[in-house]
Amino acid sequence: MADPDPVVEAVFDAVAATAPTIRDALPGRRVESGTENPSGETVLAGDVYADELLLEALSAVEGVGSFVSEERPEAIDVGGAVGEGGEGGGGAYAVAIDPLDGSSNLRSNNAMGTVVGIYDAPLPATGRDLVAAGYVLYGPITTMVVADGSGVREEVVERGDGSERDDDDEPGVTRSVVEDDLTLPDEPTVYGFGGRVPDWPDAFREYAREIEDELKLRYGGAMVGDVNQVVTYGGVFAYPALVDAPDGKLRLSFEANPIAYVVESMGGASSDGSGSILDVEPDGIHDRVPLHVGNEELINRLESALDG
Template sequence: MASSDPTVAAVFDAVAATAPEIRAALPGRRVESGMENASGESVLAGDLYADELLGDAFTAIDGVGSFVSEEREEAVDAGGPVGGGPDDAYAVAIDPLDGSSNLRSNNAMGTVVGVYDAPLPARGRDLVAAGYVLYGPITTMVVADEAGVREEVVERAPDGDGVERSVVEGDLTLPATPTVYGFGGRVPDWPADFRAYARAVEDDLKLRYGGAMVGDVNQVLTYGGVFAYPALRSAPEGKLRLQFEANPIAYVIERAGGASSDGTGSILDVEPEAVHQRTPLYVGNEALIDRLEAAVGD
């Protein structure tokens, strides 16, 4: 069921419409672009293609006032003020191709989207909707909004004109009994307190980690468990971007009945300081996040 907010509905209509195009274009875009993004990371041709396609789609939506992505230094003005007023527009933040390093090895990737009712950078509490596309064996889209969380299969229409979307789960919630875990970063780079937490949970859960946050989080959403990209010795502020990755994923998981944390409290409460700000991210079943905060919190 589409969102009752027409702008949110239009944003995810655009995400769904571009997903088959992004997927179809990936085989020829597995090479380096020769550019770096705003975070100083090497960008593949697939990153740039997805960014341009989604940027064009979002800035054409009347209710979108600004657009920013992991691949851009600053927000793009799409027309209209962004804020909390009744006539104000939304800001859209994306990671256009999450896990693009998996492109060379042909593993899962995705697109992450957050729709904010505030100028960026903004708190996660300013999100009105968030979601992601997973380019796995099939293409799925998970959307969280005021109605809850749903999962759709997205396919190109048989006649090649447009896409077909079918809801496979209209009220998606985390299973009560957790099954899987996936933790990013190199083990020697984990702080001692997080390493102890990892040793404790691995006795009860199965490892599922594929190197693309969207795929790893989707495992948690499907089976229950915990995903973490912790603060590292070499990156104490974390690796994931708050606006494009952490906030949207935290919103999805919390709307699905789970919990999120930066180590001390909900990701959605983190006060933003910059568009490309990084943060540790922990999401999953509430009991596992409570244990995490007890282990690593100050």
């Protein structure tokens, strides 16, 4: 087992420290901000707040060289040159963030989360340059799944009892490991597919018909929540290529690569339809990609269906 990377640990400490504050701020930030993100989507006030809070927290982490967010057009230089092996090689890491994945669920009060990818290369980069990835899920409780050199673990994130204080003399945040060796269940149980059925290509629609006869539907409209169902119960999540959007909807750097890294680290598989998400070569930091993750047998069947 690899020794913990202190920069990776500090990044997830910073992300965890922001989680209760982000969650507490959501009730008053369910309205549109009046702006769009670089992908042309309407940004809610909650998106803006989470993005700004995470930028501030991660900029303070020594060893983070750039902050790259779904809500910002370009990477922000916050430290040293990115690459060359992170802390061990004298360089720094690029941290890619989807600050509030599934923020459209704010109005309906359904699950959402924060997705994190830590790259040892300037973005855009492939998923093979990830050294760690994970996500926070704002469900009935706040949890964080972390995949790094030591494996995959699930933690509960909550405010401390007040006995420990942060630098602003506020109650600290605790990270309690509830599962220290997460692996994908061998027997898949659930599936969730994004997009409208009429917009699915014929090959994917045929695959979906087979899957819906075998597994239970779990789809809530936030990728991070839907993937967590697969992480917990086994199965398959997909936001496929669409007839009018062949590149899919999800962003490679902020969503697809980190989630693929987590699922593959758990013994599962990922695919853009023909191969691992982690091998997709990006052109820009806001590139989109079809995303399919889950148990390896289900992903192999998907690729065979799309290839046929």
